[in-house]
Amino acid sequence: MPVRELLFATAKVLEVAIMVLYGLIIARAIISWLPLNPRNRLAQALYLLTEPFLLPIRRLLQRLFPPAGIDFSPMIAILLLYLIQRFLISWLYGLARGF
Secondary structure: OHHHHHHHHHHHHHHHHHHHHHHHHHHHHHHHHOOOOOOOHHHHHHHHHHHHHHHHHHHHHHHHOOOOOOOOHHHHHHHHHHHHHHHHHHHHHHHHHHO
């Protein structure tokens, strides 16, 4: 029984973390469209929380495609988060049900 609860808890924590990250990335994308002072604390917080996830995606995109003036990394990040949620978390829930 403890393995089952551990798998369910792990899946739930990942699911909540992904939902929070969805919100942070969307908020960062929206804020990037607004003319805010770079010293704005909300903008800085969103940058600090999302940049570790977005920077590797941005670097990969810059290697594969020439810069187009539009940052597609938030869209790619949301797609990756969706795939993680759809497959990894679903797999963890299924694995937990099997115990």
